[in-house]
Amino acid sequence: MEGGVARVVTDLVRAQVAEGFRTVVACPPGGVLAADAAEAGARVHPWPAVRAPGPRLAGEVLTAARLIRRTEPHVVHAHSAKAGLAARLAVRGRVPTVFQPHAWSFEAVEGRAAALALKWERYGTRWSTRTLCVSETERRVGEQAGIAARWSVIRNGVDLQHFAGDDGTARPAAARAVLPMLKRIPPEVPLVVCVGRLCRQKGQDILLTAWPQVTAAVPDARLVLVGDGPDREELIRLTPPGVLFAGASRDPRQWYRAADVVVLPSRWEGMALAPLEAMACGRPVVLSDVSGAGESLPPGHEAFGLVPADDPPALAAALTVLLTNRALRDRLGRTARDHTRATCDVRQTTAAVSGLYQELLNSPQPMTRKRTER
Incomplete structure (x- = not known):
């Protein structure tokens, strides 16, 4: 709801609205993401979810599934581990689904929790039409961990006009x-x-x-x-x-x-x-x-x-x-x-994501696949 992921989502919303997309953001209410996405032109729907998986997960998945049915998206783009978990369980391949981990969940925990997170990522990839990484190293980590995904890599970008500095020599x-x-x-x-x-x-x-x-x-x-x-x-x-x-x-x-x-x-x-x-x-x-x-x-x-x-x-x-x-x-x-x-340049990033959506929508291939667990 805050930090880098919120900025990435907001940048995508701003670009997609400018392209004429109907852009819907589902997120917990009251945070930075909800306000910024609405200001950027998205239709923001409250999704009452907490940060970590737990006993509320089933209800969160059910709420997400209802929202997705109601809004009838052509593509679902799930950002980070928790939304990636809930969205893929809610959709299960019925709509083209992009999962963007923004760092892998199994790197954030240790022991049994890490093993469970990795097991889910290996299993859940069957419901990801495309797994979108923001760096080649992020993709390699996932691949080396045994996640058999259809990969895309689109690096993060920033608003160069907003963050334009001096020539790098002026004192601060x-x-x-x-x-x-x-x-x-x-x-x-x-x-x-x-x-x-x-x-x-x-x-x-x-x-x-x-x-x-x-x-x-x-x-x-x-x-x-x-x-x-x-x-x-x-x-x-x-x-x-x-x-x-x-x-x-x-x-x-x-x-x-x-x-x-x-x-x-x-x-x-x-x-x-x-x-x-x-x-x-x-x-x-x-x-x-x-x-x-x-x-x-x-x-x-x-x-x-x-x-x-x-x-x-x-x-x-x-x-x-x-x-x-x-x-x-x-x-x-x-x-x-x-x-x-x-x-x-963030404009290159957002254009590449839009291109990925079009690629998925125009693909004659099955959107997801079942596979045998390793």
Whole structure:
């Protein structure tokens, strides 16, 4: 209902409405997605569902099935694990169905829960006309896990006009001046910004563990965590000196522009939007090496911007290199901005998704298939 998936859905709605599609969004009421999708032109229907599978699942599937019958869609596009589960159970191949995991459910859990999630993904693919991944690495993870899907890969994109920065060389002092939390921080103070939901996936706890090593080398450095989520109180408890919590932001553009470096230490992803947005603003990024991260970066940036996942010392070392080398930051920022302009336009992403819909509707082949479990 919030974060990257909500932005992806809203971008698709905006483009599809402009193309003349009748676009319906079913989601829990009251969240960012419901409001933004309606503003973008979708017909929003409340779907009372919770985030995780549980005893309410049967009722959620039944409600989804009724909604789908009532709205009579030509294509159902289910985003992320929970909606992917409910929608495929509700439709079961009767309508062309695109499933877009936005990172695999079995990567988010451990032990028995991971085994059950993987078993479902292997089984549920029979009801996916197409499984749409946002990076080649996300597809490979699914394929290596034994998911026998019909695959498509369409990389995430961002609104380049909205996130257009300067030429990548201007200092972030102007952006800091309009953010009340930063007005008392001198422009020369090195600033790292992390934008993301405060949860285990995004790895802010890894970043906080790494931060004392950063400040040992760069004593005046500051870190700002932009976002909210279930781990906020625990993260505050872990917070070392030099860290600020900014809360959620509907538009993080000024935070990217205020930063010297943007970091996202995720434990898993499909392809995160925050690094693309930051690079579009001309800022260098440091990412954990999870699905989509390497594909996000311009060629040659891996040596500076890609670190092993869940590795605080490596994360601290990468941040320290960038914070102590302004010329390197400026060069990487310029290259990042040019790279996103050439490869990460959301208009290309939405056009490719529309093309996928047309391909499915024009296909003479059966929409889904039964198969023998491996």
